[in-house]
Amino acid sequence: MSLVDLQRTIIDWYAGAQRDLPWRRADCSPWGIFVSEVMLQQTPVVRVEPVWHEWMSRWPTPTALAASPSGEAVRAWGRLGYPRRALRLHGAATAMVDRHDGEVPSNLEELQALPGVGTYTAAAVAAFAFGARVPVVDTNVRRVHARAVTGVEHAAPSLSRAESDLAAELLPTDPDAARVWNVAVMELGALICTARGPRCDECPVRETCAWVRAGRPAYDGPPRRGQAWAGTDRQVRGRLLQLLRDSADPVPREQLEQVWDDELQRERCLDGLVSDGLVEPLQDNRFRLPG
């Protein structure tokens, strides 16, 4: 199967299988796409969708978000996880107001200069919001390429130069095809070519997939890092912040002390939240989300 055939096969599959997500609709603004991309960093679609609608209703433009206190962004973030993303989103909105006339910038350099925007998000916004012909490489895309082309079950823990080069080679030359290709490969990874239990029998490229042809060999690369949780600072930070999110008024220190027994760890985490800008200490030994 030629490269063009592979591209057409996946693009055709996408036409019939794509999910109807609000940030994919033609009337979605670049700001809406930008917000969705940040929310989707490490957070599943089903959890993002309701919060995204709330944000779009409350803050339909970068200017609107920048006019609210950063703590309101953290509160409205709810339980999406990694709340520093909310702070960075607020910072990005402020930067758009200060440097880009209140608009989402369209080129990669300006996008990546915004807080919370790395290689992936810059490419995704440039491609999905502005139609730029740039390879968009996320964990789904990396897995599809690893299986369909390279013939291994999982991509390596970190993005390699070879993977980036491969993604650039696979991107269709035609701009219209390139636009669909990026989202189509991502969707294939999200719906069919999943990390666990891939649905190879439903896959449009099962006949040519290098991993399937090799007999679906088990992963043989370096160990993939797990994510410890119980007893970690992340758990403590999560509890502290949840208390502050759920309280309309500033919270006394004694109340925060009840979410975790280990005083040393608790204080370290509270200090960390303050230095991160997620929590604001008041004069009277109370704490709140930044005002």
Next chain:
DNA sequence: TAATCGTGGCC
């Protein structure tokens, strides 16, 4: 470069 940073659902 590797560690850190939330949260919840799934097999």
Next chain:
DNA sequence: TGGCCAAGATT
């Protein structure tokens, strides 16, 4: 039951 995973960024 619990390890694994989800459209990563930052330091």
